[in-house]
Amino acid sequence: MPQSARSVGLHKQQSRENAMATPNTPLWEVFIRSRNGLAHKHVGSLHASDATMALQAARDIYTRRGEGLSIWVVPSTAITASDPADKGMMFEPAESKIYRHPTFYEVPDEVGHM
Amino acid sequence: MYTQALNTAEADDRGLEDAAKAVQFQARIDGEERIEPNDWMPAAYRKTLTRQISQHAHSEIVGMLPEGNWITRAPTLRRKAALLAKVQDECGHGLYLYAAAETLGTSREELVDAMLAGKAKYSSIFNYPTLTWADIGTIGWLVDGAAIMNQIPLCRCSYGPYARAMIRVCKEESFHQRQGYEIMLTLCRGSDEQKAMAQDALNRWWWPVLMMFGPPDATSQHSDTSTKWKIKRFSNDELRQKFVDATVPQAQYLGLTIPDPGMIQDADGHWRYSEIDWTEFKQVLAGNGPCNRDRLAARRKAHDEGGWVREAAAAYAAKRAQRRTAQAAE
Ligand SMILES: [Fe+2]
Numbered sequence: 001m002p003q004s005a006r007s008v009g010l011h012k013q014q015s016r017e018n019a020m021a022t023p024n025t026p027l028w029e030v031f032i033r034s035r036n037g038l039a040h041k042h043v044g045s046l047h048a049s050d051a052t053m054a055l056q057a058a059r060d061i062y063t064r065r066g067e068g069l070s071i072w073v074v075p076s077t078a079i080t081a082s083d084p085a086d087k088g089m090m091f092e093p094a095e096s097k098i099y100r101h102p103t104f105y106e107v108p109d110e111v112g113h114m
Numbered sequence: 115m116y117t118q119a120l121n122t123a124e125a126d127d128r129g130l131e132d133a134a135k136a137v138q139f140q141a142r143i144d145g146e147e148r149i150e151p152n153d154w155m156p157a158a159y160r161k162t163l164t165r166q167i168s169q170h171a172h173s174e175i176v177g178m179l180p181e182g183n184w185i186t187r188a189p190t191l192r193r194k195a196a197l198l199a200k201v202q203d204e205c206g207h208g209l210y211l212y213a214a215a216e217t218l219g220t221s222r223e224e225l226v227d228a229m230l231a232g233k234a235k236y237s238s239i240f241n242y243p244t245l246t247w248a249d250i251g252t253i254g255w256l257v258d259g260a261a262i263m264n265q266i267p268l269c270r271c272s273y274g275p276y277a278r279a280m281i282r283v284c285k286e287e288s289f290h291q292r293q294g295y296e297i298m299l300t301l302c303r304g305s306d307e308q309k310a311m312a313q314d315a316l317n318r319w320w321w322p323v324l325m326m327f328g329p330p331d332a333t334s335q336h337s338d339t340s341t342k343w344k345i346k347r348f349s350n351d352e353l354r355q356k357f358v359d360a361t362v363p364q365a366q367y368l369g370l371t372i373p374d375p376g377m378i379q380d381a382d383g384h385w386r387y388s389e390i391d392w393t394e395f396k397q398v399l400a401g402n403g404p405c406n407r408d409r410l411a412a413r414r415k416a417h418d419e420g421g422w423v424r425e426a427a428a429a430y431a432a433k434r435a436q437r438r439t440a441q442a443a444e
Pocket residue numbers: 115116174207261
C-alpha cells in the first residue's frame with residue numbers, strides 16, 4: 001500500500017496530555033538545484049504555515065553558503081511513497097532482465113569500442 | 115554532539131514483536147544498510163533514536179544561548195559576523211535534527227513542548243555561563259571540537275535521516291572550531307591580561323567539556339544495544355580519549371596549561387587524564403548546574419513571545435486557503 005513519505009504517526013492528530021500544547025505547523029520537503037543543469041535534490045524538511053514562508057525559510061536554512069540556484073518546497077503530505085514491504089514486487093522484476101544492459105550483448109573485440 | 119549517552123537505550127522488547135522481522139532488521143544493520151522512516155524497526159530502536167535525536171536538537175537550540183550572550187559585545191565586526199554566523203548555524207542544526215527526529219513519528223511541536231516542560235534533556239555543557247570573551251573562543255575550540263568528535267561517527271549511524279543530518283552538520287561545523295581556536299590564538303598572543311583570560315576560560319571549561327562525552331563506559335550499561343544497532347560506533351571513553359589526544363597539542367601550541375596536574379602521556383602517546391568529577395555531571399543533569407533555570411526560562415520566553423507569530427501565520431494561511439476555495443467555487 002502506498003504510504004506518506006513520512007512515518008505514519010506524524011500526521012495523525014497527536015494526543016497531548018498538556019493542554020497548552022503547541023499546534024502543529026505544516027511540514028514541507030525542500031529540494032534544491034545546486035548547479036545549473038543538475039536536478040533538484042531533496043535536502044531536508046521544515047515547518048511553515050504557507051508556501052511563501054516555506055520558501056523563505058528554506059532559503060535561510062538550506063542555502064546559507066551558496067548551496068543553491070533554485071528551491072522547490074512541497075507539502076510533505078503531497079508525497080506518496082512506495083511501501084518498503086512492496087520492495088520485492090516493485091523492483092525485483094527488473095533484476096532478471098539482464099538483456100536491458102549493454103553487457104548482455106556480445107560484440108567481437110575486433111569491432112572496437114561500441 | 116550532545117547526545118552524551120544520556121539516553122539509556124530502551125529495553126529490548128523484541129519478544130513482543132515479529133521475531134522474523136527483528137532478525138531481518140538486525141541483518142540489514144549488520145550489512146551496513148540504512149534504515150529509513152517507513153521501514154519496519156523495533157519499537158525500542160524508534161524510541162531510543164527519538165530520544166537521542168531530539169536531545170541533540172534541543173542541545174543545538176539551547177546551545178545558542180551561551181554564545182548569543184556575546185554577539186552584541188564581540189570585540190570587532192569580524193568576530194561579530196563570525197559569531198552571528200555560527201549561532202545561526204546552530205539554529206539550523208537544531209532544525210535539521212528536529213526534522214530527522216520527526217520522521218520517527220513524533221511531531222516537532224511535541225518534542226519542543228517536552229523540552230520546555232523540562233521533561234527532555236539537553237547537553238549538560240550549555241548550563242555553564244559565558245563570563246568573558248575568552249569563553250567564546252573556548253566554546254568554539256573545545257565544545258564544538260568535542261561535538262565534531264562525536265558527530266563524525268554519527269554520519270554513519272544506521273538511521274538514514276539522522277546520518278544525513280549529521281553529514282550536513284559536520285560540513286558546517288568545521289568553521290566553528292577554527293574560529294574559536296583563532297580567538298584563543300589572538301588572546302594568547304595578546305597582553306598578559308588577555309592570555310590570563312584565555313587560561314581562566316580553559317580552566318573553567320576543561321572538565322565540563324570532558325563530561326560532554328557522557329558517563330564512563332564501565333557505568334553506562336545500555337550502550338551495547340546502541341552499538342548493536344550501529345547508532346553508536348565508539349564508546350564514550352574512546353571518543354573522550356581521542357578528543358584529549360587531539361586537544362593537548364593544540365593547548366600546548368597556545369601556551370596554555372590543561373587544568374589537570376595529574377595528566378601524563380603514556381608509552382603509546384595517549385594523554386591520560388585524571389578522574390572526572392561525575393557528581394558535578396549528575397548535578398548539572400539533574401537541573402542544578404549554574405544556568406539550568408536561566409536556559410529553560412530563556413527558551414520558554416522565546417517560545418511564548420513567538421506565539422502570536424505562529425498564530426498570525428496560521429490564520430493568514432487559513433484565510434488564503436479559504437479564499438482559494440471560494441474562488442474555485444465561483
Ligand atoms: Fe552540535
